[in-house]
Amino acid sequence: MKLWRRASGALKDRNSIWLASLSRRTPLRNPNIESAVIKATNHDESRVDYRNSQRVFTWIRLSPAYLRPFIWALCTRMEKTRSWVVALKGLMLMHGVFCCKVPSVQRIGRLPFDLSNFKDGHLNPVQAWGYNAFVRAYYAFLDQKSAFIFMDLQERKGRTKETEEKPMLQELSRLQKLQVLLDLLFQIKPLDDGMNMSLILEAMDCIIIEIYDIYSRICNAIARLLMRIYSAGKAEATAALRVLQKAIIQGEELSLYFEFCRDIGVLNASEYPKVEQIPEEDIREVERIINGVSQGTNMKNWVPQEDNAIIVARESGRVNEGNNAKSGLKTIITDNWENPSEPDLSAWSVKWAVCGCDFHLY
Structure with a gap:
C-alpha cells in the first residue's frame, strides 16, 4: 500500500x-x-x-x-x-x-x-x-x-x-502578540509515536529556530518594559503584570517543549537554553506599582546595562552572565550585539533548515 x-x-x-x-x-x-x-x-x-x-x-x-x-x-x-x-x-x-x-x-x-x-x-x-x-x-x-x-x-x-519610542501600551500589545505566537508554536509537535520520521523532524527543526527567535524577542521586550515601568500608569502596570505572569507560564512550557523535542531527536533542540523564571521580586514590584506603593527600587535582574542586550541564555555561552539564584530567562549582557531589535542566533549555529539561508524573522 x-x-x-x-x-x-x-x-x-x-x-x-x-x-x-x-x-x-x-x-x-x-x-x-x-x-x-x-x-x-x-x-x-x-x-x-x-x-x-x-x-x-x-x-x-x-x-x-x-x-x-x-x-x-x-x-x-x-x-x-x-x-x-x-x-x-x-x-x-x-x-x-x-x-x-x-x-x-x-x-x-x-x-x-x-x-x-x-x-x-x-x-x-x-x-x-x-x-x-x-x-x-x-x-x-x-x-x-x-x-x-x-x-x-x-x-x-x-x-x-x-x-x-513606542507608547507603553503599544509595546505591551506587541509583547502579548509575540506570546500568542509562542503559544501557537508549542502546539506544533508530533502527537503520535509513529510520526518521528525525517520530514517531521525537519519541520520541527524549523520550529525550534523560530522559538529561539521569538523567545529572545520576548526577553528583550520585557527588559525594555521593566526599564520604563516606574513611569507607567495603573493601566500599563496591570497589563505588564499579565505579561509577566504569562511569561512565567511560558518559561515552564518552553522547558518541557525543548525536552520533548530533544527526546524525539530534533537536531536544533540538542543544546537547548536553560530556562528559569522571572524573579518573584520583580512581579511583586509591579504589583506595588499597581497599588501605588512602589518605592522605585531597581529591577536589577531584568534591566540590562545601557546599550547592551538581553538574550536567552545558553549554558555554555561565550558572553558575560548577570543573574542570581532567583533570576529567570537568564540575563546575558553582551557588547557585541549592535542592534537589540535583531537577536543574534549564531550562538546555536543554526541556519534555516529548508533553504540553508541565514534566519531572519521580522
Missing part, C-alpha cells in the same frame, strides 16, 4: 510539472516558478528538495514581481492537495519565504490559502489524525505570523521616526 501511494504521488508530481510547463508566462503565472514549487512540495515523505526550495527563495529575493506567481502556484497546490506530505512541505516553503525578509512578503497579511481543516485523503483516520493535527497547527501559526508581520509593518510606517 505504501509503495503504491509513493508511485501514485510521483506520477501526480510529474503530471503537474508537465501541465505547468504548458502554461503561458503572465504577471500571475510563471512556468519555472510553478515547476519549482511542485518539486519543492513533492509527495516524497523521505526527503526535502532543498535545491528547488532555494530556487524559489532566490526568485523572491530578486524581485517583488516573482511573489505573485509564487503565491498563485503555492495556493493552487495547497488548495488541491489531500496529502499531508505536500501540505507540510508547502507550509515549510512558505515559512522559508517569510524568513527571506523581503518587504513585499511582509505585506501579504493573512495567508492566501486555508489549511485550518486539512484532512489527509490517503491514510485511514486512525493513521491520519496526528499528521492532520500537525499540519493544522503549523498553518495556524504561520497564518498568525503573517498577520503579525503585516501589522508590525503598518505600525512602523505610522511612526514619525524609526528611533521614536
